[in-house]
Amino acid sequence: MIIKEILNRRSVREYQEKDVSKEDIDEIIKAGQFAPTASNNRAIEFIVIRDQQTKDKIFEIVSQEFVKEAPVLIISVSDTTQTNCPVQDLSVASENMFLQATALGLGTVWKNFEAEHTEEEKIKKLLGIPEQYKAINIIPVGYPKEKLIPHTDEDFNAQKIHQEKW
Amino acid sequence: MIIKEILNRRSVREYQEKDVSKEDIDEIIKAGQFAPTASNNRAIEFIVIRDQQTKDKIFEIVSQEFVKEAPVLIISVSDTTQTNCPVQDLSVASENMFLQATALGLGTVWKNFEAEHTEEEKIKKLLGIPEQYKAINIIPVGYPKEKLIPHTDEDFNAQKIHQEKW
Secondary structure, eight states: OOOHHHHOOOOOOOOOOOOHHHHHHHHHHHHHSSSOOOOGGOOOEEEEEEOOOHHHHHHHHHOOOHHHHHSSEEEEEEETTSSOOOHHHHHHHHHHHHHHHHHTTTEEEEOOOGGGTTTHHHHHHHHHTTTTEOOEEEEEEEEEESSSOOOOOGGOOGGGEESOOO | OOOHHHHOBBBBBOOOOOOOOOHHHHHHHHHHTTTTTGGGGOEEEEEOOOOHHHHHHHHHHHOOHHHHHSSSEEEEETTTOOOOOOHHHHHHHHHHHHHHHTTOOOEEEEEEEGGGGGGGHHHHEEEEEOOTEEEEEEEEEESSSSSSOOOOOOGGGGGGGESSSO
């Protein structure tokens, strides 16, 4: 039986105005901290943004309505002086956070930083994140506006499984 | 409450000789397929290896005993003609697979491909994986030899959470 949060996790881009508690955000970040990191470097830190002015400035950089509308944004950063695998570590932690948010009835989505628009650099500057930290995405968190449809076997393709070799 | 598989997932490098069923491996891969991918590219394919000769050859490349000893190895690959985010997508799918394996009482670990030893290239050649596919890790799957200790709040560091800015 597939873990129910894996079935229920969907990308959510429209959020209710309802606020998200500090306890829920802490729990989501805790799940992120329990993710594996390369050689157990544990070099990820988390920035939690609720201030509307900051969210508006982030919107100016990434041009996605949901970063203005979500009650909370989480940006995770990995210290590249501690690991050679910041992208992998941040991705894995992101998935744990997505799943934990799902467990709490919350919605999230991966807003990727677009390299061609130097979004990572602009966000780091805005938030005062030191140069050595890598960031790859923004995770907005909020209560989904619409009911989500869980994954089913229709999303499973057994033909993508190769036995023993390609 | 943190999702129990997130609490219980630990890196496992020693496996019982007991085999792992095809049903369990399919379920783990299904969880991997239910992971989000950039722009929903769904360009990940999975290679399942049980043949001892192949595992021995993989050991010659990556020099980790557990790739010989685990009953099953899963190698996921992402089609770089379909996505600019193969590392992120493979990482996120890996975490879903780790968690689903945990739900099934199985152990896993992320064996990273070391760039300086061109491990990715050698594995792709061994398995006949086309050039355009990116691989980042091997996921061995087996029943853990030792009892695992779940994460606790000792693994949580609230000081890594920054409010509003760095």
